[in-house]
Amino acid sequence: MKPLRIGLAGLGTVGIGVIRLLRENAESITARAGRPIEVVAVTARDPKKDRGEDLSSLRWYSNAAEVARDPNIDVVVELIGGSEGAAREMVEIGLSRGLPVVTANKALVALHSETLTKLSSEHNAPLLYEAAVAGGIPAVKLTREGLAPDRLISVGGILNGTCNYILTAMRESGRDFSDILSEAQEKGYAEADPSTDIDGWDTAHKLAILAGIAFSPIVFDSLPVLGIRDVQGIDLQFADELGYRIKLLGMARSKETGKIEAWVRPCLVPEKAPIASVDDVFNAVTTLGTFSGPMTISGRGAGEGPTANAVVADLIDIARGNELPIWGKKHSGPAIRCLPLTEVESAFYIRLVVRDESGVMAAITSVLRDHKVSVHHVSQQDAQSGQAYVAIVTHPMSEQSISAATKALADLDVVHNEPLTLKIEDSLQ
Amino acid sequence: MKPLRIGLAGLGTVGIGVIRLLRENAESITARAGRPIEVVAVTARDPKKDRGEDLSSLRWYSNAAEVARDPNIDVVVELIGGSEGAAREMVEIGLSRGLPVVTANKALVALHSETLTKLSSEHNAPLLYEAAVAGGIPAVKLTREGLAPDRLISVGGILNGTCNYILTAMRESGRDFSDILSEAQEKGYAEADPSTDIDGWDTAHKLAILAGIAFSPIVFDSLPVLGIRDVQGIDLQFADELGYRIKLLGMARSKETGKIEAWVRPCLVPEKAPIASVDDVFNAVTTLGTFSGPMTISGRGAGEGPTANAVVADLIDIARGNELPIWGKKHSGPAIRCLPLTEVESAFYIRLVVRDESGVMAAITSVLRDHKVSVHHVSQQDAQSGQAYVAIVTHPMSEQSISAATKALADLDVVHNEPLTLKIEDSLQ
Known part of the structure; x- marks a missing residue:
């Protein structure tokens, strides 16, 4: 059967993970997808670098836009990252060509929801982004399809592994924020410039996407975002004493007025709540539905394996023809503003x-x-x-x-x- | 747009829940499904009973087989229960007609996996059963689609709310099994004949289905099943002392030999494991994948709302044309036997x-x-x-x-x- 031909940009950890997963599990992926899925065209800054996989048979391009324009691909996969530049260009070219696009790029989807929604619907080109939210946890599929019938009351959770690692380590060791942050940077759990993670922006991008599926796309700038820099060891001690854990949460709630309350901030969570015991680099997504009730899913929110699994799950959906509109339903009208925190x-x-x-x-x-x-x-x-x-x-x-x-x-x-x-x-x- | 027309049998809690959910959320369900979903034909033992919903405009039949034969339906929904009789007949008629069939019937799918697989593939008729496993938790979708790329090492969890309620209450109150069972029966958490639940059969049905998706359909009779009757208050005390919780688990594991280890039995689970804190009537499904790593999802495993959500999620998939083979991939060959416990x-x-x-x-x-x-x-x-x-x-x-x-x-x-x-x-x- 005719393979699904992938043009992929970004051969970092996740990109190579996707190629490795597609090769290692080729037989079972073909069985589940109904046809083979093959990466055929790629680009990367350094084509000669040894990435542990033989990439010599692929078509190499000098940039992502050229990959997206390859006439012999069926799907564009964007794993470059960043909300502008090459990543944005590649996604927009793919959608404009009417090709399905798969991305792990939370910033791009969160910040450009209106443009991408418009492009995707005008060209009837699906945009899938399971890997953008909570890595290996199928939070997008859960919200968009598993809970499709329900009217959700809230969605959110622990969406950043770096912050969760730091808060867990601070609690367990009694050590200071800056101390643990350096350790996380050494272990590769935190970036050299950690601001995107610890100031809550990464959580905010993911939350905006979940809110978009559960309720409606939101204006990203209207989302109040607070990170974990000011949390001290003493706060984790007090929280313990009071029967709570401190977690950086991103939560969105549908109010009876039709408005959406959404925010990112460190919170005290009762120790009996399912997400309270989600520790270290693990992520968790929790939903509350009128019919489905409360649900919580936890797992690895990042890393080669989990993120590659999410990207390929989207590719299997495309191969099988399971293509949904970008937010799970046709959306028109502008993104809406979140309720001010003061309310x-x-x-x-x-x-x-x-x-x-x-x-x-x-x-x-x-x-x-x-x-x-x-x-x-x-x-x-x-x-x-x-x-x-x-x-x-x-x-x-x-x-x-x-x-x-x-x-x-x-x-x-x-x-x-x-x-x-x-x-x-x-x-x- | 042309509605998806449903023929439904079984107007108990779940059946009425499905009708109520389809009506209450009609607008958003239509948006997500791409077309309206309407129940048009039904049957129930007592047609005149007041069920709190106006059912007068529906086509009423005297039995489930007639509903399944209605020429003006697009999908058969079986909510009667039981692995034989009317339920089985209805599902088989639906599949033989080439119609998609949705069921919440775990016993039927677990015990007749071979027959149903054959019928479904011969007539190219999808059989969907999200509601059969862990009620409102989209465990089937998670395993079949979210983890489709991955090679799973294990799948299973806490699949029976009655047993989990009893074990939780025994631990918290220090009271005896029989005492708590009576209480559960009064509260409606346990059946008058509780054997299906407390002897592990319900868990076994659900586990067999999860194993079928993750690995391969299994011969149900080869699955070792043990319930919770012999667990005493003292065991819950000892477990606490040792840092464990006692849970009735159903687990299936793929061995390196290609064989499948699967069983249902009460287990000691480390109190730090995510499923250890899943209490009361809640269910949890846990997976371990080569790429995706560990994942755990918990939520309401039964009840009108969660189960209705699962049934309608399947209907939305059908309406959108997202129809997968019964186990997520084409399966041929006989069901396989589980590894004997002795090994x-x-x-x-x-x-x-x-x-x-x-x-x-x-x-x-x-x-x-x-x-x-x-x-x-x-x-x-x-x-x-x-x-x-x-x-x-x-x-x-x-x-x-x-x-x-x-x-x-x-x-x-x-x-x-x-x-x-x-x-x-x-x-x-």
Whole structure:
């Protein structure tokens, strides 16, 4: 039977993983796809580099755009990365030619959802991106097809392995953020420039995609994003004491008003919640549906094997003719803006570094009272050199009120450093 | 656009759930399916019963076979249950007509895999059964499509909500099996005749289906099945002490010899394993793939909403033309037999009820030594009226050796009752 011919750009870990997977499991992939799947055209910065696979029989091009224009390919696979430049050009050429395009590029899909939706639907060219969200976990297929009948209430989870590794290691070792970050960089779990991961942007890209499938494409710039730089060892200790874990979550929720609440931020998650025990570099996606109820899937969110599996799963769908519109349904109209955080209600955790002397607690509680913060729990722990840590857990209140209260606390003489405020995410089942 | 017309038999909880879901979410289902999906023909034992939905506009038939023969339907949906009789007849008529068939009937698919595979492929009629395995969890789609590229090493999990509810409640309350079973029956979590659930048959049906997708259809009668009747409160206590939870697992593994190890039995699972914290009526499916690594998905395994979601997800796939062969790939050749348990190696937990007197431990350990059982851990706990409980954890050994040793232990004068042997399932990540 006629093979499905792939033009692929980006021969890094994932690209080579795709070629290796297609070769190693050729027989069973052909059986499941109904026809062979073969990479026939490629490009890479250094064609001569030894990548551990024989690539001499492939058609080599000098850039990704040329691969996408190869007249003898059936599918474009973009594994270059980056939301602009060669990656974007390749995807747009592929779609404009009416070819199915498979990408692992979360930034591209999240930032250019409108353009890509338009191109994909105008040229009737499917864009598949299972590998862009949570690596090996079929979160896209789960949301787009497994839960297709349901009206989802929420979708999200732990979407960045680097942050989850750092938070897990900080909790287990009691060591500092910067210390663990260096270690993660040495192990290859974090990039030399770690900002995309630890400042929440990678999580935000993935969340925007999940929200696009579950609800509607969102305006990426309207998504409030906060990373994990300000979380300290003491916060993980307090969380443990209170029966919580700290996780960087990206969550999107459909409100009864038809609006979408979505955010990326470190949260306290009850230790009994399924995602609380998802540790190290593992990712987890959790959904809550009107009919399907709560569901959680966890697995490896990155790496050669898992990501290659996701790319090839998309290729098998294409080979079998299972081609869906980009968001699982025809979408028209502009992307929508997320609800401003100030309109979101939640319980909060506030951690302060204070002068360790009498009267401090009275000063704090009177500020909280003045700002009508209803306090659920307070605990204190001695720190070094005449300082103490204070953790406050509030009852549910608006983000606006908590910001005002935290600002007033920061203005107190006895409060050193900036207070840290974390959302308490109690609703995950 | 022309609607997909459904003929449905079985208007119990799930059947009515399907109709309700199709009506409530009609607009979004049409958008995702690319066309409307409508139930047009039905049958039920009591047509006049008030089911909370207006069914007066549907074509009513006196039996399922007639529904399946309706010339104006596009899909047959079988929600009657039972591996023979009306359910089987309806499915076979549908497939023979070349119509896609959707069923929630695990027993039917597990017991008649050969016949159904043959009918489905001869008539080019897809058979979809997402609702048959783990209810609302898209475990079938995950294994068949999400992991389609990968060579799986194992698949399985917690597949029966009733057993998981009973084991969770026994652990949390310290109460007896029979006590909790009665309570589960009152709550509707267990059937009046609970054997299908608690003796492991329901788990076995679902496991056989997952193994069929991941590896190859198996001969159902070759699957060793053990339920949870013999697990006592003391075992859950010992497990806690040892850092384990007890779960009824169904697992299938592909061996390097090409054979399939598969079984259903209560196991000790390390408390750190993702499925260890899946409690109450929740189900979980876990996979381990060469490329994809470990993955675990948990959610509601039964009930109106989750099961209806699974049925309608299959209908949306059919409406969109995403029709796969019954096991995700063309299968020919007979179903294969599972490896006999005697050839499976594992660590084990043995629990004895013994006379509480000096010399008992010496007698036990000498039997273990004579049977070359390498002991990892022993603990003892006083029981009532001069008896004590002894828990033994072994190093990995063959099932054959553990059986012989357990038999010799049972023959000891100081050992009362039958010893209980549970597998220790250490490999779940």
